[in-house]
Amino acid sequence: MPDALDVDGRPVRRGCEQHQRLRTSFCVAWEQAPFDHPSLVIPQDYVGDENAVTARPVSPKISTRQALDALISLKPIGAEGRSVSGGPLQASYNDL
Structure with missing residues (x-):
């Protein structure tokens, strides 16, 4: 079954998946909600x-x-995420 199309004829499902993947990786890197955490x-x-x-x-x-x-x-990270001076989390392979 083909993806649903929006009013411009673009596939809606693919756009939503791409947006969610980009949004999730941004939130993970900056530890923003829902990826914030208490002191661990x-x-x-x-x-x-x-x-x-x-x-x-x-x-x-x-x-x-x-x-x-x-x-x-x-350190605990709140819903707003990491500070700009702290920078985003780096990919784990950077530590190898």
Whole structure:
């Protein structure tokens, strides 16, 4: 079934999909609503190096010793998004 056409004869579905994709990627890059978030703490790795890690404090609920997580904290971002001075998020492959 062909796409619906608007009054100028252009496909409506394709235009809406393109607009939504561009709008979504803009909102994601600037962390604008609905992609804003509260303060987040994320485990990144373990505290230590290739020779030894720091042990997590002993818990009566866990019988095995575990390494202490290294954490990173993300600042909260409101619905208006990131500041212009902070710039948009970069694609993940830029960090490789």
